[in-house]
Each structure stands twice: as structure tokens, then as C-alpha cells.
Amino acid sequence: MLETLRANLLSPIPLAFALGVLTRVLRSEFVLPKDLYTSISIYLLFALGLKGGAELAHASIAAVAAPAGVTILLGILTPLSAYAVMRWVGRFSTADSAGMAAHYGSVSAVTFIAAQQFTVRVGHPSEGYMPTLLTLLESPGIHVALLLGALQRDAAHDQGIRALRGVLHEVFTGRTMILLVGGLCVGYLMGESGWTAVAPFFDAPFKGALMLFLLEMGIVAGARLGDLRKVGPFLIAYGIVVPLIHGTLGAVLGHLAGLSVGGATVLGSMAASASYIAAPPAVRLTLPEANPTLSLTAALAITFPFNLLFGIPFYYRIALAMS
Amino acid sequence: MQTHPLTVVTVIAEPVLEHRLTSELRALGATGFTVVEGHGEGSQGRHAGEIPGENVRIETIVTDAVADRIVTRFAEAYFDDFAMVVYTTRAHVVRGAKYVGT
Numbered sequence: 001m002l003e004t005l006r007a008n009l010l011s012p013i014p015l016a017f018a019l020g021v022l023t024r025v026l027r028s029e030f031v032l033p034k035d036l037y038t039s040i041s042i043y044l045l046f047a048l049g050l051k052g053g054a055e056l057a058h059a060s061i062a063a064v065a066a067p068a069g070v071t072i073l074l075g076i077l078t079p080l081s082a083y084a085v086m087r088w089v090g091r092f093s094t095a096d097s098a099g100m101a102a103h104y105g106s107v108s109a110v111t112f113i114a115a116q117q118f119t120v121r122v123g124h125p126s127e128g129y130m131p132t133l134l135t136l137l138e139s140p141g142i143h144v145a146l147l148l149g150a151l152q153r154d155a156a157h158d159q160g161i162r163a164l165r166g167v168l169h170e171v172f173t174g175r176t177m178i179l180l181v182g183g184l185c186v187g188y189l190m191g192e193s194g195w196t197a198v199a200p201f202f203d204a205p206f207k208g209a210l211m212l213f214l215l216e217m218g219i220v221a222g223a224r225l226g227d228l229r230k231v232g233p234f235l236i237a238y239g240i241v242v243p244l245i246h247g248t249l250g251a252v253l254g255h256l257a258g259l260s261v262g263g264a265t266v267l268g269s270m271a272a273s274a275s276y277i278a279a280p281p282a283v284r285l286t287l288p289e290a291n292p293t294l295s296l297t298a299a300l301a302i303t304f305p306f307n308l309l310f311g312i313p314f315y316y317r318i319a320l321a322m323s
Numbered sequence: 324m325q326t327h328p329l330t331v332v333t334v335i336a337e338p339v340l341e342h343r344l345t346s347e348l349r350a351l352g353a354t355g356f357t358v359v360e361g362h363g364e365g366s367q368g369r370h371a372g373e374i375p376g377e378n379v380r381i382e383t384i385v386t387d388a389v390a391d392r393i394v395t396r397f398a399e400a401y402f403d404d405f406a407m408v409v410y411t412t413r414a415h416v417v418r419g420a421k422y423v424g425t
Contacts, residue, residue, distance in 0.1 A: 280339075281339040284337070284339045285339060285340075285343070288403075288404030288405060289403075289404050
């Protein structure tokens with residue numbers, strides 16, 4: 001385990017992230033220009049979709065069916081457990097618990113990519129169709145959690161439900177979903193030959209672009225370190241324990257559904273991750289009384305670095321032990 | 324030069340609210356608006372999104388009656404839960420008839 005951890009810590013993604021955090025700790029003014037950050041995220045998501053789609057063209061429906069089934073199951077289970085721990089162990093309000101559940105029920109695409117890269121490095125590459133599973137896990141968690149919030153609230157009158165419908169439409173048609181699902185379809189249709197033609201742009205520079213993105217993620221997470229004092233010890237523990245539970249569940253279910261060691265590792269990492277791009281605006285609009293500092297700090301400053309540095313190798317170990 | 328006395332309503336809000344607010348402005352009788360992105364900090368310090376500290380400033384030129392409706396509606400619907408600033412200023416607008424609506 002120690003050897004895996006060391007190899008992981010000294011790989012490009014955690015190092016770029018650490019540099020980003022360090023710039024914040026040093027109180028440097030440096031940030032990536034917002035448009036570049038947005039452009040890189042578009043590039044990464046579209047590349048991920050295209051490659052996944054081209055690989056999906058090789059996979060049989062039978063092979064994908066069981067992993068897809070457990071992914072949707074995870075999308076329903078993880079927001080419920082995230083809600084339960086917040087509400088009944090942490091004794092937070094309904095809105096705060098549902099807000100947190102939307103973040104932890106959804107998925108972080110960057111954590112997914114990091115896990116995918118990790119499995120390649122340790123010699124157990126995950127299945128090529130994994131980005132398909134990523135799209136399946138993106139929105140159910142947010143839907144379940146926001147619905148939970150709306151149903152539990154006293155103010156769940158007609159207007160609230162109408163607003164919820166609008167926001168859920170936005171989640172479905174957000175940047176991540178359009179680029180990932182659109183990329184998957186385009187990749188699937190253009191197949192291997194189409195992918196080979198665009199690979200010099202979408203494949204070779206991918207890891208370099210990812211490093212730049214992680215640098216900015218480190219800066220954003222670093223800026224939230226000060227909020228750790230505000231959120232208190234319960235949420236810090238929450239940001240570590242909940243991913244461990246979800247990650248273990250994901251790796252075990254992935255294994256049972258027939259995924260390889262790499263595939264189960266990536267599914268575990270997906271289940272363990274918390275969304276910080278799709279979930280925050282959706283929660284802000286539907287559950288405005290939920291405090292965004294709680295969920296964003298837990299997702300970005302605790303869970304994201306935890307998974308990047310320790311979580312992914314841990315889920316890999318679980319997947320390896322079962323094989 | 325002929326001008327019309329009208330009211331400029333300025334709303335500074337979290338970017339996540341932009342589309343909701345602009346469609347409310349239309350529904351409340353504004354004939355148009357301008358949105359500018361910026362950044363800053365307020366007393367609530369609560370923002371959602373991957374980059375903290377961002378704001379949008381939405382400006383619309385309207386009649387006094389519409390300005391009243393906008394201010395009342397926004398105060399009622401958003402002040403409790405969102406970081407938001409709303410203020411009005413008097414303006415003398417060239418081609419003011421454009422803003423009166425039908």
C-alpha cells in the first residue's frame with residue numbers, strides 16, 4: 001500500500017495540484033485566466049467523451065449492461081447515504097443535508113480522469129467504455145438529492161416543484177453533460193478510424209492539459225483551506241469517511257458486475273467523488289437556504305484532494321484484494 | 324436635446340441567478356437589460372460556483388411603475404437567501420420612448 005501511495009503522490013496530477021495549493025499558501029496572486037480554465041475543461045470533457053465513444057463501439061451491450069446497472073444503483077444509493085449521515089449523524093438542516101447529498105451523489109470528472117490515469121500507471125487499465133458510466137453517474141445523484149430536499153421541505157409547494165423542474169433540465173443540458181454525452185455519441189459514430197484522425201489533438205496533449213487544469217484546481221482548493229476552520233471537525237471527517245464508504249461500495253459493486261481491477265478502481269473513485277461543477281449552481285437555485293460554504297469546502301478542499309492522494313490507491317487495493 | 328426622465332434599476336447578484344433574474348425582468352415589464360460580469364465581496368460572502376467572488380451586474384432602464392415592481396419582487400423573492408444588491412438611479416434618457424413598453 002505504501003509503495004502504491006508513494007508512486008501516486010509523485011505522479012503528475014497530484015504534483016500539479018500540490019503546486020496549485022502551494023501558490024495559495026504563499027499568497028501568490030497567480031490564477032489561470034478564467035477563459036483558459038473554461039477552455040481546458042471543455043477540451044478535457046470532450047476528449048473524454050470522444051475517446052469513450054470510440055471505445056464503446058468495440059464493447060458488446062452484454063458487457064456494459066451490468067456495470068451500467070450498478071452505476072445507476074450507485075447514483076441512487078450515494079445521495080441517500082450522504083443525506084442520512086448529514087441529517088442524522090451531523091444533525092444538519094434538511095436543506096444543508098440535501099445540498100451535501102447532491103454534491104456527494106454526483107461525480108467529479110477530474111477525479112474520474114485521475115483514477116483512469118492511475119490505473120494505467122499501475123498496469124491495470126480500466127475498460128475503455130468507462131466514460132459512459134461517468135455520464136450515468138453525473139445526474140441521478142443531483143436529481144435524487146434535490147427531490148429529497150424539495151419533498152422534505154415545508155415549502156414544497158407548486159412553485160418550488162416548478163423551479164426544481166427548470167433546474168433539473170439545466171443539469172441535464174449543462175456543459176458537462178452536453179460535452180460528455182455529445183462526445184460519446186460522436187465518438188461512437190466516428191469509430192476507431194475517426195478517433196485515430198483526431199487523436200493527435202485529443203489524445204497526446206490530454207495529460208499536459210490535465211496538469212494545467214489540476215494546477216488551477218489546486219489554487220481553487222487552496223483558497224478554500226481557510227474555510228476548513230469555519231466548517232468544523234464533523235465536516236472534515238465527513239469529507240473523508242463518506243468517500244471511503246462510497247468508494248468501497250463502488251469498487252465492490254464494480255467487481256460484482258464483472259469489471260476488471262482497473263474498472264472497479266475507477267467506479268469506486270467515481271462513487272467516492274463529489275461534484276463541484278454541476279451540483280453547486282443546481283443546489284443554490286433549488287435549495288437557497290443551504291449554506292454553499294459547507295458543501296463546496298467539503299467537496300473541494302477535503303474530498304477532492306483526499307481522493308486524489310489517498311482514496312484512489314485505497315479503492316485500487318480493495319479492487320485488487322477481490323480479484 | 325430631448326430626454327425622458329426614467330429609472331435605472333441596477334441589480335448585483337450571484338451569477339447563478341442571471342437567467343432567472345433576466346426572465347423576471349422581462350416578465351415585470353422591462354423592455355431590455357445589460358449584463359456585466361465582475362467580481363467583488365459582500366457582507367454574506369456566500370457564493371456558489373467553481374470560482375468564488377464573481378458577480379453579475381444587471382441594469383435595466385424602466386418607468387417608475389416597472390421599477391417599483393422589480394424592486395418589490397426582488398426584495399421579496401431573493402433577499403433572504405441570496406447575496407444581492409438592488410438600487411435605483413434617476414436617468415435622463417435619449418430616445419426614452421423605447422423604454423416605456425406597450
